[in-house]
Amino acid sequence: MPKFLIALLCLSSMLYACKTQPNVKVQTSERITYYTPSARNVEIDENLIPAPTLSEFWSVEDVDVSARENKKKHVAFTFDDAPTRRLPELMSVFLEFNENNPDCKASATIFFNGVNLNEYTLPYVKKAYEIGLELGNHTYSHCDLRKLATFELDREISLVDEFLQKIDGNPLHLLRAPYGAVDDSVRAAAKTPILDWSVDTLDWTGISAEEICQKTLDGLEQGGIVLFHDGAKNTVQAIRMLLPILKEKNYQAVSISQLSKIHTCPLRIGGLYTRARPKK
Numbered sequence: 001m002p003k004f005l006i007a008l009l010c011l012s013s014m015l016y017a018c019k020t021q022p023n024v025k026v027q028t029s030e031r032i033t034y035y036t037p038s039a040r041n042v043e044i045d046e047n048l049i050p051a052p053t054l055s056e057f058w059s060v061e062d063v064d065v066s067a068r069e070n071k072k073k074h075v076a077f078t079f080d081d082a083p084t085r086r087l088p089e090l091m092s093v094f095l096e097f098n099e100n101n102p103d104c105k106a107s108a109t110i111f112f113n114g115v116n117l118n119e120y121t122l123p124y125v126k127k128a129y130e131i132g133l134e135l136g137n138h139t140y141s142h143c144d145l146r147k148l149a150t151f152e153l154d155r156e157i158s159l160v161d162e163f164l165q166k167i168d169g170n171p172l173h174l175l176r177a178p179y180g181a182v183d184d185s186v187r188a189a190a191k192t193p194i195l196d197w198s199v200d201t202l203d204w205t206g207i208s209a210e211e212i213c214q215k216t217l218d219g220l221e222q223g224g225i226v227l228f229h230d231g232a233k234n235t236v237q238a239i240r241m242l243l244p245i246l247k248e249k250n251y252q253a254v255s256i257s258q259l260s261k262i263h264t265c266p267l268r269i270g271g272l273y274t275r276a277r278p279k280k
């Protein structure tokens with residue numbers, strides 16, 4: 001076969017490979033980015049790039065951000081393994097701070113475990129919703145979701161959603177996986193975004209309120225997500241100290257959904273996020 005014919009065949013098969021290479025959709029932990037094949041001189045059919053639809057994202061349309069302070073930076077506060085007997089005191093810290101600081105009202109997302117939900121703790125959950133805290137799902141029994149069969153995984157999530165729906169009317173709630181243990185099966189089962197954190201305060205280890213404060217301040221950043229536990233011994237005291245310090249540093253503590261809305265940072269269903277940074 002003539003050399004030029006071989007070269008032509010090679011070239012045409014290369015072009016064919018480029019044309020048939022699928023568009024790759026990559027989701028990072030913070031931003032959704034669409035990559036197309038970098039095939040020079042090859043016509044790309046734009047229709048092949050899937051356009052995100054509204055239903056692929058967590059809706060923040062109805063999220064109240066009226067307490068948002070425009071000039072401030074925003075960070076999300078989150079509390080896991082709720083509710084515990086310390087939640088009422090934690091809520092009173094938020095209430096008192098908000099009463100005295102109407103220009104910097106604080107909020108948070110509280111992630112509940114089904115095993116902790118019962119007739120005694122139900123009033124705590126109701127109160128959390130009433131004072132404007134966001135209700136989140138931390139699964140029923142706080143096990144490693146990666147080790148579960150699909151039907152068990154679905155049950156771990158849906159039981160908590162059903163309970164919380166009775167309080168806030170929402171059929172779905174942001175998911176925080178126990179231990180931050182997430183794999184493809186967990187992402188596939190999630191009907192909401194999954195929230196990790198950018199700052200782990202390690203409050204559950206029993207460190208002092210001052211140490212919890214310091215860890216929060218060390219990792220403080222615009223769009224960050226801070227992990228606390230409402231049942232940890234010194235967390236309530238740490239929050240009491242932190243809210244005024246944050247205000248002084250020109251920060252406002254908000255819930256995850258508020259953070260997403262304020263920063264125009266859409267959270268994809270099944271996506272795993274450690275932050276929700278402002279759109280540049």
Ligand SMILES: [Zn+2]
Nearest residue numbers: 080081178179
């Ligand atoms: Zn937990």
